[in-house]
Amino acid sequence: MTGKNKSNVTTERITDKSARRDKQQEDSTAVRERKQTPADFSSISSKDLLPASGGEEMTKGFLQELVNILLDYICKSSQRSSKVLDFHHPHQLKEGLEGFSLDLPEQPETLEQILVDCRDTLKYGVNTGHPRFFNQLSSGLDVIGVAGEWLTSTANTNMFTYEVSPVFILMEEVLLRKMQSIVGWSDDEGDGIFCPGGTISNLYSILLARFYFFPEVKTRGMSHLPQLVLFSSEHSHYSVKKSAAALGMGSDNVIMVKCDERGKMIPAELESSIVAAEERGLVPFYVNATAGTTVYGAFDPLNDIADICHRHTLWMHVDAAWGGGLLMSHRHRMKLQGIERAWSVTWNPHKMMGSPLQCSAILVKKRGLLQECNELGAEYLFQTDKHYDVSYDTGDKSIQCGRHVDVFKLWLMWKAKGSEGFGSQVNKCLENAEYLYDRLQRRTDFELVFKNKPEHSNICFWYIPPSLRSLPPGADRDTRLHQVAPRIKSRMMEKGSVLIGYQPLATKVNFFRCVFSNPATQQEDIDFLLEEISRLGSDL
Amino acid sequence: MTGKNKSNVTTERITDKSARRDKQQEDSTAVRERKQTPADFSSISSKDLLPASGGEEMTKGFLQELVNILLDYICKSSQRSSKVLDFHHPHQLKEGLEGFSLDLPEQPETLEQILVDCRDTLKYGVNTGHPRFFNQLSSGLDVIGVAGEWLTSTANTNMFTYEVSPVFILMEEVLLRKMQSIVGWSDDEGDGIFCPGGTISNLYSILLARFYFFPEVKTRGMSHLPQLVLFSSEHSHYSVKKSAAALGMGSDNVIMVKCDERGKMIPAELESSIVAAEERGLVPFYVNATAGTTVYGAFDPLNDIADICHRHTLWMHVDAAWGGGLLMSHRHRMKLQGIERAWSVTWNPHKMMGSPLQCSAILVKKRGLLQECNELGAEYLFQTDKHYDVSYDTGDKSIQCGRHVDVFKLWLMWKAKGSEGFGSQVNKCLENAEYLYDRLQRRTDFELVFKNKPEHSNICFWYIPPSLRSLPPGADRDTRLHQVAPRIKSRMMEKGSVLIGYQPLATKVNFFRCVFSNPATQQEDIDFLLEEISRLGSDL
Structure with a gap:
């Protein structure tokens, strides 16, 4: 076994428990031989790690061993000779393939087994950083981004208040300001927040638009509102319909506007759809334009759409989840001309900017609206008698209470x-x-x-x-x-x-x-x- | 400078650029002396890392140096002699405290500066893992959980399809099944999904309840619905109101039920509130009971509330975001008696179970409802002609499209x-x-x-x-x-x-x-x- 490539250690099929133990023993031997870590992980468990007294060395040894596995994986990810994935059907993985059991035990496993579990998890996963992974809009494995995520999870805090996230709250502000200025907004406009994915960012845009035109909806609900309708192109992302359904507007009230052969929204079709809806007694309030459609990668004609929104006083949102990254390129940013006229913009750095998942921003032109729309002022979190400037307690801008730190990796990148x-x-x-x-x-x-x-x-x-x-x-x-x-x-x-x-x-x-x-x-x-x-x- | 404690390296105030460069040089010297990493990070940048050809060693060296910083932080976190936080006001941090600049540059910084930035970020942050951090329901720094997060971010994938997340999708299933059985549901009931935080889990419960009683709301919206009202105790979490506002029901339509002195909902008050609402022509459909209130840690009387919900045919949700962890203890789980009668349950392992942020589950008793409520069947993701069992493409259960992998750390723990x-x-x-x-x-x-x-x-x-x-x-x-x-x-x-x-x-x-x-x-x-x-x- 010694000298065997570790990445192949789990390729033999091992069915009975004693054989599995042997395999773990061998894995562990291979691990120790390679890096000469001091610990014998087969005799220790998580109880021996910090905060256990004297657990420092064991903790460092265990995490170092995990990091060795991850560093090997990262280097292998970039090798064309490695596979993009090692596919198994659900039933195969559930049956306990080669000793890899998904079951949750009553009793602790040893740290040696935990390290084997980690290797197996990577082995049966999909290598989204591989140069030949073209399956999703998010791909690649940015080393700085990964470093950012490792630090983020070690800091393990929450974006709701400055009190527990001083640095990350300020980084969010700096990033949002930068992105707003790249979109083309002036210094006295612009607000925003990082969200768990582009769909939630788009959902925020609809929520804000509804609140902007009908602020009473926050307290009284939609019963007293007219029948609202939204517009989005037939090539746009399904999140607009999904959000409209969730927010109580109904997916049928998203009117799908026709596109040209290239997948771009046809402005004349948008305008005639708006007029037709108004004639039916419906109340248009929101248009989603897409900068970079999911399938074709098309850019809607933003200036034409902005003109129409202006004429009809509609909220113009630009879903640039996929296309936003092009704003970073002098060569390509003109494809988003007119985005500065949007009232809100979705932009996912986890797509074209290569940030690890998840990293999505909703940018809002009108400052203060996010707060007004979502704040409830819970006193156990957002005390007003704190000794620092509580305008930095930005958590009441969001629907979420606890919010994961998605900004650090992007800031570091x-x-x-x-x-x-x-x-x-x-x-x-x-x-x-x-x-x-x-x-x-x-x-x-x-x-x-x-x-x-x-x-x-x-x-x-x-x-x-x-x-x-x-x-x-x-x-x-x-x-x-x-x-x-x-x-x-x-x-x-x-x-x-x-x-x-x-x-x-x-x-x-x-x-x-x-x-x-x-x-x-x-x-x-x-x-x-x-x-x-x-x-x-x-x-x- | 040599021999100086590294954690104090940034404590001198350095204002001009050349002094700052000197400081970085010294930091770097300290770094190299300590671990003898081969690289001189002052002359290399992120371009020299993978995927750059030949970047393996540089990548390993850089990430190893970052890990050294994180391991020091983790060990320091557990020391009572270290500070819980090193507080600075927003304006102080924004002014570029001791050379720590938040600004985003046009040109790349060296990797040496990136490592200094990482140390400073930890230095000015809050040590939520410190034994004397009592500020939030989430605290501690679980070593296995951290290992899980490091692996998760290295795997960098997305929960929408089995195709790109085979292992994590199955782990989510296994975890949800386990949690459902701990709640007390039978094998033929139970569904769920992991969400970005407890508020979103609670939001799902309201969304599902509305859809269960009024399925047409998904396509037609709320205009055709009667005036719905929800019930939650005055000590319950603000997320119920926030969700009701977002979903178009209006925060005023959340009727706050009185609590006893201990913070528990009074069942008789709930029932009389329901009757009073019905008499006013409103339509009750949902009750949120809390298992572990945010401030008092009170448990609502779940069985009494379940009886009332049964009598009035109302959706019973239990917000056990905070209290759910007690189900893991034989000694304390009887405090949640009656939770098995809930139609949905929020349970945040990132609170009482010590998992890193974020980790929150919405559990739903009726199987299939989540999918029915949220699915839109986007063909670019959820093709039905795939070669594996596409019931494992669980992404259409969620409002989100992309979804962060929150399950691995919990599974590993x-x-x-x-x-x-x-x-x-x-x-x-x-x-x-x-x-x-x-x-x-x-x-x-x-x-x-x-x-x-x-x-x-x-x-x-x-x-x-x-x-x-x-x-x-x-x-x-x-x-x-x-x-x-x-x-x-x-x-x-x-x-x-x-x-x-x-x-x-x-x-x-x-x-x-x-x-x-x-x-x-x-x-x-x-x-x-x-x-x-x-x-x-x-x-x-």
Whole structure:
């Protein structure tokens, strides 16, 4: 066993308990030999760690061993020779694969077993930092971001008051101000808060818009309000409908505005939808424009939409969860022209800026509105007779009471990269997208879903297997093409070599969507992706 | 400088840039001498780390140095000689205290500066793991929990689909099943999800209750609904009102039910409030009972409330965010008798179970309701033609799209402690509360806010300075007593020796609330707390 690659330690199937113990013993031996940590983790448990008296050395030894596992994982993540994932079906993992048991015990396990559990958790997970992970808008593993998260969890505090989070509260203020100025708002406007994800940020925007026009809703509810309607494009994110449902407005009252072939909202369609709704006695109050749609990566024409919102006195929100990162690039920020006219903006640094999950901001132009809308002034938290400036107790701005510290990693990344560094990262991702677009244009075994040059890093395409290449367009070809992407994806997951998403959209049958947000990705990975798809799909 | 304690490195005030550079140089020297890491961090930046080619060693060196800082912090946290906090006012920190600048640069900083920034962030923060931090319901620094968070952020994935979170999705299922069975639900009932905090968990319960009785609200909104009203006790958490406001029901439609002197909801008051609301033409649909109120730590009589909910066909929610942990203790779980009759339960392991923030679960008795209430079936994420069992794509149960992995740390802690270990932790915290209660009863310079023995770990009390001891009860004494706690708290924060919260409540003027959730706290810390309060307040 000695000398065996540790990452393969868990690959043998071990079924009975004694064999499992042996395996753990061997793992532990391998661990000790590698780093010569002093502790024998097989005889100690969490009770021996701090706050146990004299637990310092044991605590350092245990956490150091965990860190060794994590550092190995981080280095392996960047190696193209490693798998993106080692897929197992739910029932396989639940059956206790190779001794990895998910069950929760009555009695403590040893720290040795805890370290084995940690290795197994990483082994059966998905390597979202791998240069060939193209499956989600969030990808990559930013080392500074990871450092930021490790510190955040060690500090283990809460964003509700300055009293327990002085530094993080100020970092949130600094970050929000910076993001507001990048959006283009003046120094005397701008407010905001970091939220648990883009959907909640979008939810805040609707909540604020409703409160702005109908402040009595906070205390009296919606019963006394007219029938409100919202507008969002048919390519926009489902969070607008989900929020409208949760907030009591009803998903049917989100009017889906038509898009052009490229996925951009058609301003004339927006205006006619507004007029039609008003004629039906409904009350429009809110428009969501998208800067970077989820599937096509399209940018709605913000200035045209702002004009319409202005004419009809509607709250204009820009969902730039995905596209906001482009504001960091001198080369690409003009794609969001008009965003400065928005009343609120969602911007997720955990997407295009590569911050670890989760990191999403809702920016609000009108200062004070967030507080007014959400404050309840709970006296056990937000005492007004504290000895410091309690305007820094920002927790009553949020719906949440306790709020996770999502800002530190972003602040640290900003320090480490500078605004410039974020700009370069964004540029690189968009260059990758252009490269893929160029490759696809030259190949006859792939077809682009839309012909235009990409604006964001999304590239949508079909792989056409040999058996379909001679078929004429029509229902038969569509039916067969619809099955190609899921089947390739299934093989891809089993093989674990690369990961990319697919979906249908309106009349388009299942197609692949490739997105680039990981600075680790190189052109060779893009070449590999296309070759791998064609290898996996050539017999379909 | 060599040999100087590193934690004091930043205590000199350094104003000009060159002096600051010198200081960084010295910090770096100290760092290298201590651990002999190979890298000179003053000449490298984040660009030299992975994914840069050949960046493995630099990445390991940098993260190892950060870990050294964190390990020192963790060990220092447990030392009673260290301060709980090193307080500075917002303007002081914003002015760039001792060279610590919050500003976000255009150009990258060196990794050496990044490490200094990390040390400063910890230095000016609040040590929530300190045995003398009594300020919040969440406290302590669980080593296994921290390990879990470090791994979680390294895995950096998202809870929406099995595809990208196979292991974490299954861990969530296992944890929820376990918690449901501990609540007392049978194997064929029970559903749930982990949420960003207890307020959001409570919000889910109201959302679900509304959908259960009025499913059309999801698509059509509240306009077609009768005037709904909710019930919660006057001692319950403000999240019920906040959620009702956000969900469009209006905070005024949360009817606050009277409590007894101990802070428990009075069942007869609940029933008469329900009847009175019905007589006014309002439609009751939901009752929130609290198991462990925020200030008094009171447990509402759950069985009596369940009887009333049954009679009136109302959704019974139990907010056990704070009290849920007591279910882990054989000695204390009878305080939540009747919780098995709840239709939904909020339970925050980040409070009484000591898990790092955030970790909150909403448990729902009726299986499938969460999914029905929230699902929208976005095809880019929740494809139905995947090759695995897509019932494990649980992301459409939640309002959020992306969802942070909050489960791993709790799963790992459960492995490391066993159910038994959590039980012992809870018992210890409650023993601490009893000890404080006994001490307070014996002292004449303190007064208990309520006389009864504590049920949870909350102890509420006044400190009576010598100048007030001979004053008769009445408005004058109240006015003066009201100012005592804030003044002591202010001195306490400046000194940084201990931290405890205070608040007024109804007719009671400002009093201290001590809560125990940190297993590191010993009786000597409780003795210290009382002595310190009396030292800081004797001249008031």
